[in-house]
Amino acid sequence: xxxxxxxDLAEAHxxxxxxxxxxxxxxxxxxxxxADESGNLIAFTRMDGAKISSIAIAIDKAFTAAAAxxxxxxxxxxxxxxxxxxxxxxxxxxxxxxxxxxxxIIVEGTVIGAVxxxxxxxxxxxxxxxxxxxxxxxQKGVRQP
Amino acid sequence: xxxxxxxDLAEAHxxxxxxxxxxxxxxxxxxxxxADESGNLIAFTRMDGAKISSIAIAIDKAFTAAAAxxxxxxxxxxxxxxxxxxxxxxxxxxxxxxxxxxxxIIVEGTVIGAVxxxxxxxxxxxxxxxxxxxxxxxQKGVRQP
Amino acid sequence: xxxxxxxDLAEAHxxxxxxxxxxxxxxxxxxxxxADESGNLIAFTRMDGAKISSIAIAIDKAFTAAAAxxxxxxxxxxxxxxxxxxxxxxxxxxxxxxxxxxxxIIVEGTVIGAVxxxxxxxxxxxxxxxxxxxxxxxQKGVRQP
Amino acid sequence: xxxxxxxDLAEAHxxxxxxxxxxxxxxxxxxxxxADESGNLIAFTRMDGAKISSIAIAIDKAFTAAAAxxxxxxxxxxxxxxxxxxxxxxxxxxxxxxxxxxxxIIVEGTVIGAVxxxxxxxxxxxxxxxxxxxxxxxQKGVRQP
Numbered sequence: 001x002x003x004x005x006x007x008d009l010a011e012a013h014x015x016x017x018x019x020x021x022x023x024x025x026x027x028x029x030x031x032x033x034x035a036d037e038s039g040n041l042i043a044f045t046r047m048d049g050a051k052i053s054s055i056a057i058a059i060d061k062a063f064t065a066a067a068a069x070x071x072x073x074x075x076x077x078x079x080x081x082x083x084x085x086x087x088x089x090x091x092x093x094x095x096x097x098x099x100x101x102x103x104x105i106i107v108e109g110t111v112i113g114a115v116x117x118x119x120x121x122x123x124x125x126x127x128x129x130x131x132x133x134x135x136x137x138x139q140k141g142v143r144q145p
Numbered sequence: 146x147x148x149x150x151x152x153d154l155a156e157a158h159x160x161x162x163x164x165x166x167x168x169x170x171x172x173x174x175x176x177x178x179x180a181d182e183s184g185n186l187i188a189f190t191r192m193d194g195a196k197i198s199s200i201a202i203a204i205d206k207a208f209t210a211a212a213a214x215x216x217x218x219x220x221x222x223x224x225x226x227x228x229x230x231x232x233x234x235x236x237x238x239x240x241x242x243x244x245x246x247x248x249x250i251i252v253e254g255t256v257i258g259a260v261x262x263x264x265x266x267x268x269x270x271x272x273x274x275x276x277x278x279x280x281x282x283x284q285k286g287v288r289q290p
Numbered sequence: 291x292x293x294x295x296x297x298d299l300a301e302a303h304x305x306x307x308x309x310x311x312x313x314x315x316x317x318x319x320x321x322x323x324x325a326d327e328s329g330n331l332i333a334f335t336r337m338d339g340a341k342i343s344s345i346a347i348a349i350d351k352a353f354t355a356a357a358a359x360x361x362x363x364x365x366x367x368x369x370x371x372x373x374x375x376x377x378x379x380x381x382x383x384x385x386x387x388x389x390x391x392x393x394x395i396i397v398e399g400t401v402i403g404a405v406x407x408x409x410x411x412x413x414x415x416x417x418x419x420x421x422x423x424x425x426x427x428x429q430k431g432v433r434q435p
Numbered sequence: 436x437x438x439x440x441x442x443d444l445a446e447a448h449x450x451x452x453x454x455x456x457x458x459x460x461x462x463x464x465x466x467x468x469x470a471d472e473s474g475n476l477i478a479f480t481r482m483d484g485a486k487i488s489s490i491a492i493a494i495d496k497a498f499t500a501a502a503a504x505x506x507x508x509x510x511x512x513x514x515x516x517x518x519x520x521x522x523x524x525x526x527x528x529x530x531x532x533x534x535x536x537x538x539x540i541i542v543e544g545t546v547i548g549a550v551x552x553x554x555x556x557x558x559x560x561x562x563x564x565x566x567x568x569x570x571x572x573x574q575k576g577v578r579q580p
Contacts, residue, residue: 001542004438038475044189052329076376080371096380099376146298149293152291239529243521
C-alpha cells in the first residue's frame with residue numbers, strides 16, 4: 001500500500017487566495033484552479049470579469065502540473081515541432097496544457113497538488129501561479145523546491 | 146442589447162459556504178459547484194473526503210440547473226422512458242444532469258446562476274442545495290421563488 | 291450581482307446579414323455564427339453552398355472570440371511553437387479556434403458577443419467578420435474599438 | 436495536508452492474478468483493470484481471447500468503483516428510470532459504469548482502489564471481481580468490508 005500526500009481544502013483555498021491577491025495586484029481578473037496530486041479538482045474560483053475560455057484552461061493547467069509533475073511552462077519549451085516531446089499537448093484528451101501558469105506544489109520532493117491560472121498573458125499567469133506557490137511554502141515553512 | 150443579471154463571486158462563495166455548512170451538518174463531504182446564468186463555472190469546492198466522481202457531477206448539476214432553468218430533480222421525474230422528455234440526459238454532450246442536487250438561483254423571476262452538489266444520495270444533495278439557495282435568498286432579502 | 295451586456299437576437303441577425311452581404315460580394319458562400327458574451331450560440335446561418343466543415347468552425351470562432359475576448363486572428367499569431375501561448379488551440383475541448391474570422395463585438399470596452407465566419411480563406415473570413423462588426427458599430431452609433 | 440492510502444503495483448497485480456484465476460475457472464477470458472483510489476489506472480490485463488469492447492468497460496468499472504466508492508452493481512440497482520439516481524451512467528463523460536463487475540478495495544473503512552472486470556455476463560464479471568477482492572483481503576489479513 002502506498003501512502004500519498006495530498007493538498008487539503010484549506011491549503012487549496014490558501015493557494016487560491018494568494019493567487020487572487022497577485023492577480024488583483026497586476027489588475028488581471030483570473031480563473032484559478034487547484035488540483036490534487038492525481039490531477040482532480042479540489043477548488044476553483046473565477047474572479048469577477050475573468051474570461052470564460054479561461055475556466056477550462058485553468059483547470060487543465062492545474063491537472064497537467066499535478067499529473068505530469070512539472071510546470072506547464074516547462075512543457076511549452078519541450079513541445080516544439082521536431083522535438084521529441086512535440087504532440088504532448090494532444091494527449092489526455094487534449095487536457096495536457098502546455099501554456100505557462102500551471103505550477104506543482106512540492107513538499108519533501110513529492111508533488112501533492114498544483115495550482116493553475118488563466119486569463120492574462122502566459123507570463124502573467126506564471127507570475128500569479130508562482131506567487132501562490134511561494135506564499136504556500138512560506139506559510140507552511142516548507143523550503144521552496 | 147440584453148441586460149443580464151449574474152451571480153458574482155462573493156455570492157457564489159456565499160452559496161458554497163451555506164451548502165458546505167449543511168453538508169457538514171448531515172456529515173456528508175460534498176462537491177459543490179456554482180455556475181453563472183449561462184452555465185459556466187464560477188466557483189467549486191471539494192470538501193475533504195468527497196468522492197472523486199462527484200466533481201464532474203456537481204459541476205454538471207450547476208450547469209444544468211442554470212442552463213435549463215430548473216432543478217435537476219425536476220428533470221429526473223420527466224426523463225423516464227416512454228415519456229416525452231426521455232433522452233434529455235444524453236444531450237449537451239452528456240452534461241445534462243437529471244439527478245437531484247442542482248438548484249437554480251432566481252431573482253425577480255430570472256435565473257442568475259445555480260448551485261450543484263454531489264456526493265450523498267440524491268436526496269442529501271437536494272437538501273444541501275436547497276439549504277444553500279434558502280440562505281442566499283434570506284441574506285439577500287429576496288423572496289424565495 | 292453582476293450586470294452583463296449581451297447581444298440580442300435582432301443584433302445577431304444584423305451581424306449575420308452584414309456578413310452574408312460581404313460574403314456575397316466576394317462570392318464565397320459562408321457559415322456565419324453569432325455567440326453571446328459567454329460564447330453560447332445566438333444565431334447561425336449556412337449560406338447555400340457553404341462547406342459542411344465550416345459549420346463547426348464558424349461556431350467555434352464565435353465562441354472563441356467571445357469567450358477569450360479577442361479576435362481569433364490574434365491568437366493565430368500568438369499560438370506559434372516555441373511561443374508562450376502555443377497549445378491554446380487544444381484547450382476548451384478543442385473548441386478554441388485560432389484561425390482568423392472570429393471577431394468580438396465590443397461596446398464601451400465590454401465584449402457583448404462575437405461573430406465567426408468560415409468557408410473561405412482565413413483572410414476572406416476575416417474580411418467578412420470585420421465587415422459585419424463595422425456595420426454593427428455604424429448602425430448602433432458605437433465607436434469602433 | 437491529507438494522507439491517502441493507495442494500492443501499490445504489487446497489490447494491483449495480486450488482484451489481477453486472482454481475478455484471472457477465477458476467469459479461467461469459469462472459462463471466460465476477461466479484461467481486468469485495477470484503479471487507484473482516485474480512479475486512475477494502475478494495471479490492466481486482457482486475457483487472450485477477451486472481447487475488445489471490454490477493454491474500456493473494465494477500465495471504467497474500476498474507475499467508477501474507486502471514484503464513487505461503491506460497487507458498480509450497486510449503482511445498477513439505483514440507476515433505474517423514475518428513481519432519484521437515474522442518469523448517473525451518463526456522468527463523468529460517460530465513464531460512470533453501472534454494470535456489475537467493479538468492486539472497491541476497502542481497508543479500514545477507506546477505499547484504496549478498485550478492480551473492474553468485463554467480458555462475461557454481468558454476473559460472471561461480478562463473481563471474478565469479488566473473488567479478486569476476497570483473495571486480496573485474505574492475503575493481506577484485512578477483514579472483508
